[in-house]
Amino acid sequence: MMSDRRLIILLMTTSLLALFAACWLGSTPMSGGRIIAALFxxxxxxxxxxxxxxxxxxxxxxxxxxxxxxxSGAALQGLLRNPLAEPGVLGVSASASLIASLSIYYGxxxxxxxVLPAAAIIGALLATALITxxxxxxxxxxxxxxxxxxxxxxxxxxxxxxxxxxxNPFTLSDVMNWMLGSVANRSxxxxxxxxxxxxxxxxxxxxxxxxxxxxxxxxxAAQGMGLNxxxxxxLTVLGAGLATGGAVAxxxxxxxxxxxxxxxxxxxxxHDPARALIPSAIFAGLCLVVADIAIRLIPTTNELKLGVxxxxxxxxxxxxxxxxxxxx
Amino acid sequence: MKQDSQDKDFAPFPxxxxxxxxxxxxxxxxDDISFMLNPGELCVVLGPNGAxxxxxxxxxxxxxxxxxxxxxxxxxxxxxxxxxARARRIAYLPQMRRLAWPARVSDIVSLGRFAYGVxxxxxxxxxxxxxxxxxxxxxxxxxxxxxxxxxxxxxxxRLHCARAFAAQAPILLADEPVASLDPQHQFRIxxxxxxxxxxxxxALVILHDISLAARYADRLLWMKDGKLITDGPPQTSLTAARxxxxxxxxxxxxxxDILLRGRII
Numbered sequence: 004m005m006s007d008r009r010l011i012i013l014l015m016t017t018s019l020l021a022l023f024a025a026c027w028l029g030s031t032p033m034s035g036g037r038i039i040a041a042l043f044x045x046x047x048x049x050x051x052x053x054x055x056x057x058x059x060x061x062x063x064x065x066x067x068x069x070x071x072x073x074x075s076g077a078a079l080q081g082l083l084r085n086p087l088a089e090p091g092v093l094g095v096s097a098s099a100s101l102i103a104s105l106s107i108y109y110g111x112x113x114x115x116x117x118v119l120p121a122a123a124i125i126g127a128l129l130a131t132a133l134i135t136x137x138x139x140x141x142x143x144x145x146x147x148x149x150x151x152x153x154x155x156x157x158x159x160x161x162x163x164x165x166x167x168x169x170x171n172p173f174t175l176s177d178v179m180n181w182m183l184g185s186v187a188n189r190s191x192x193x194x195x196x197x198x199x200x201x202x203x204x205x206x207x208x209x210x211x212x213x214x215x216x217x218x219x220x221x222x223x224a225a226q227g228m229g230l231n232x233x234x235x236x237x238l239t240v241l242g243a244g245l246a247t248g249g250a251v252a253x254x255x256x257x258x259x260x261x262x263x264x265x266x267x268x269x270x271x272x273x274h275d276p277a278r279a280l281i282p283s284a285i286f287a288g289l290c291l292v293v294a295d296i297a298i299r300l301i302p303t304t305n306e307l308k309l310g311v312x313x314x315x316x317x318x319x320x321x322x323x324x325x326x327x328x329x330x331x
Numbered sequence: 332m333k334q335d336s337q338d339k340d341f342a343p344f345p346x347x348x349x350x351x352x353x354x355x356x357x358x359x360x361x362d363d364i365s366f367m368l369n370p371g372e373l374c375v376v377l378g379p380n381g382a383x384x385x386x387x388x389x390x391x392x393x394x395x396x397x398x399x400x401x402x403x404x405x406x407x408x409x410x411x412x413x414x415x416a417r418a419r420r421i422a423y424l425p426q427m428r429r430l431a432w433p434a435r436v437s438d439i440v441s442l443g444r445f446a447y448g449v450x451x452x453x454x455x456x457x458x459x460x461x462x463x464x465x466x467x468x469x470x471x472x473x474x475x476x477x478x479x480x481x482x483x484x485x486x487x488x489r490l491h492c493a494r495a496f497a498a499q500a501p502i503l504l505a506d507e508p509v510a511s512l513d514p515q516h517q518f519r520i521x522x523x524x525x526x527x528x529x530x531x532x533x534a535l536v537i538l539h540d541i542s543l544a545a546r547y548a549d550r551l552l553w554m555k556d557g558k559l560i561t562d563g564p565p566q567t568s569l570t571a572a573r574x575x576x577x578x579x580x581x582x583x584x585x586x587x588d589i590l591l592r593g594r595i596i
Contacts, residue, residue: 007452084431216438217445219431220494226394227423228498229415229446274432274478275451 007278010271014285018066021292025062026054028296056190064189064253065295065309066288069260071201071250073287074280075243076261077268078208081215081276082239083148086269087325089261090247093147093240094154095130096258099251100182101158102126107177108165119181120196120252127248130154131241138236147236184255184310186295197249204246205284211238212277219276257310259317260287266324343370343501343531346391346409346421350400353383353390353557360386362557363400368535370501373528375544376537378554379578384537385426387554388504391535392423404502418446422495424505427488433480439490440466443497462497469493469523485516492523503527503534510539521547545569545587553577 026038031053033041040046041054072090079088090096106112106122137150162182169175214235217225226232250257264287265279272278291309294316298307346368353361360383368374376384389395391402393410402409409417422443430439438451443465444458454462466472469489474482482490488508495503503524509517517540524534525547538544544551545565553560553568555577561568565587574582574589581592 213445213448213450216451217442219434220439220442221425221428221431223394223425223428224423224491224494225445226414227392227418227421227425227504228442229418231414269432273438273451274434275438276432277450278452 007272007282010282011285014282014289018285018289018292021289021296022059022062022066025065025292025296026058028300029053029058030299057188060189060191060194061186062292062295063191064186064194065291067194067198067201068186068250068254068257069264069288069291070284071204071246072257072261073264073290074205074208074284075246075250076287077265077276077279077283078211078215078239079243079261080265081218081279082211082236084218084221085148086266087262087321088148089259090243090250091155091258091261093130093134093151093243094158095127095134095244095247096251096256097155097158097162098130099123099126099248100256101161102129103251103255104162104165104178104181107181108169108174112177116192117196120193123252124197124200124248127244127251130158131244131248134244135237135240138240139233180308181255182310183308184257184313185306185308186254186291187306187309189253193253197253200245200249200252204242204244204249207238207242208246209280211235211242212280215239215276215280216278219274255310257291257313259321260290260313262324263287263317263320264290266320343533344405345369346502346533346535347403348391348400349403351387351390351397351402352399353386353395354398355386359398359557361390361397364554364557364559365400366552366559366562368502368533370531370533371528372549373525373534373536373547374550374552375548376535376552376554377539377541377544377577382554382577383557384554385506386557388423388506388535388537391504392417392421415446418498418500420500421502421504422498422500424491424495424503424508426506427491427508427510430479433478435475436471436477436479436482436490437462437466437475439479440471440493440497443494446498461499465493465497468496468526485512485519488512488516488520489523492520496523496527501532503532503536505534505536507537507539509543517543541569541574541591542587542589545589 027035037046037050038054041050076089080086102125103119103123106118112119134151138147141147165178166175214230217228217230222232265283268279268283268286272282294312295309298309298312301307349365351361351364352359364387378384386395390397391409397410404420440462441449441451441454449458466475469492471489471493474486479490509520524536528534548565550562550564551568552562553573560577569584569587571582571584574580575595579595581595583590
C-alpha cells in the first residue's frame with residue numbers, strides 16, 4: 004500500500020498528462036508547442052478555438068463526469084457495504100435520464116439550451132429525495148437497494164415507453180443519444196451548469212467519509228461508536244444524488260465507471276472507504292478522459308458514444324467482480 | 332486499559348436501569364427491567380435464546396426505543412445523549428459480524444477512536460498511543476498490518492475487543508463476545524474484560540456459557556421472556572432450580588461447578 008498522498012499526486016499527475024494528451028490528439032494534428040501556446044492564449048486564433056472551445060472542454064467534461072460518478076460509487080459502496088453499489092443502483096442515474104428525455108420528448112429542450120441539464124438535475128434530485136425519505140424510515144440496507152432497483156427499473160420502463168411512442172425518428176435519436184452518454188461538443192457553459200451540483204455533491208460525500216469508515220464494522224457497531232446512522236445515510240445519498248445528477252446533466256447515462264474505479268482503488272487505500280473517495284474520483288475521471296481520447300481516435304463511420312464504450316468494457320468487469328464475490 | 336481521563340464525564344458513574352421495557356409488534360421483548368451496574372463490576376446476562384438479552388443492551392444504549400423506563404448514567408438519560416457523547420462513555424461490542432471490507436488490523440482498532448474524531452488517514456500521536464496500548468493489551472501488535480480477513484476466529488474476537496477498549500469508555504456492553512471461540516480463547520477474552528473491570532471499568536456481558544459466567548461474573552442477571560428473573564452473585568443465584576426455571580434443563584450445581592444433565596421434558 005502506498006501512502007495516500009503519493010497515490011493522489013500520482014493520479015493527479017497522470018490526469019493532467021491525460022488532459023494535455025486530449026488537447027494534443029485529434030483530427031487536426033498540432034505540436035505540443037502550439038497547444039501550450041494556445042492554452043496560454045497566444046498563437047493562431049484557430050488553434051485557440053480548437054483547444055478552448057472543443058478539445059479542452061470536452062476532456063474536462065469527461066473528467067468531471069468521471070470524478071462525480073467515481074466518488075459517488077465509492078461512497079455508496081461504503082454506505083451499502085457492497086462493492087457492486089453505484090449511482091445506478093439507487094435509481095438516480097435512470098431518473099435523471101428519464102426527466103431529461105421527457106424534456107426532449109415534449110419539445111421543452113428546444114426552448115432553451117438550459118432545459119435539458121436542468122431536467123436531468125431535477126430528475127436526480129427527485130430520486131434522491133425519494134431515496135432519502137426511504138432511508139429515514141427503513142433500517143435495512145437491502146431494502147434500500149431493492150427500492151433503488153425498483154426505481155431504476157420503473158424509470159427504465161418509462162424510457163422504453165418514450166422510445167416506443169416516439170412521434171418521429173428525430174425525437175427517437177435525441178432520446179437515444181441521451182441514453183447512450185457522451186461528452187462530445189460540450190462547452191465550458193455546459194460544464195458551468197453542472198459543476199456546482201457536482202462540487203456540492205463531492206463536498207457532502209467527503210464530509211460523510213469518516214462515517215463510511217465506521218460502517219466497515221457494520222451498522223450496529225458503528226452506531227455504538229457514536230455514528231448517527233440517519234444523518235450518515237442522508238448525507239451520503241444526497242451527496243451522491245447531487246454529484247450523479249450533475250454528471251448525467253453533462254453527459255447522459257454513463258454506467259459502470261462508478262463500480263470499476265473504486266474497485267481498483269480500494270486495495271491501494273487499505274480498503275478504507277473514506278480514503279478511497281478522492282483517489283476513486285480522480286481515477287474515474289482519468290479513465291473517462293482516456294476512454295474519450297480513444298473513441299475520438301478510433302475511426303468509425305458513426306461517432307462511438309463514450310457511454311457505450313465504457314459499458315462494453317465495464318459490463319464484463321462488473322460480472323467478474325460479482326462472480327468473485329460469489330466465491331468468497 | 333488505563334482510565335487516564337479524569338474529567339467529570341469519565342467519573343465512574345453507576346449505570347442505572349429503571350423499569351426499562353421494549354415493545355415490538357405487540358410483544359414485550361424487554362419487560363420492566365431494573366438493575367444497577369456499578370464501577371468495578373462485571374455483570375453477566377444469562378438466559379435462553381429469545382429472552383431479550385440483546386434487545387436489553389440495545390435499549391440501554393438508546394438504539395432501541397424504550398416503551399417505558401430509562402437507563403441513566405449519573406443524572407443523564409442515555410437515550411437522550413448525543414451519540415458521540417454516549418460513545419465516549421459506553422463502548423458497545425455487538426455480536427460479531429463479518430467486516431464489510433478486509434481492512435487492516437490497526438485501522439479497525441483505530442476506529443475505536445471514532446467518537447474522538449479520529450480520521451484513519453492521519454491518526455494523532457495521543458490517539459496512536461491509545462490504539463497501540465489497546466492492541467498490546469489484546470496481544471495484537473504482531474498482527475497490526477495484517478488484513479482482518481486473514482485472522483482466525485480468536486484473533487478476530489481480540490480485534491473487536493481492542494476496538495472497544497480503544498474508546499477508553501468507562502462502561503463496556505458486550506453481546507456474546509466469546510461466541511464460537513475455543514475454550515482457551517473464551518478464557519482469554521474474559522480475562523481481558525476482567526482486567527478492564529479491575530482497572531475501574533464496569534462491564535455488562537451477555538454469555539451463553541453458564542459455567543464461564545459463574546466463574547467470571549460478580550453478579551448474574553437471569554432473563555427469561557423479557558423479564559429479569561433474578562439478579563445476584565453466582566454463589567447465591569446459581570441453583571439447580573434456577574437452571575430448570577430459566578433454561579428448562581436438569582443440572583447438578585456444586586458452588587460454581589455445574590454439570591448439565593439434559594433438558595426437562
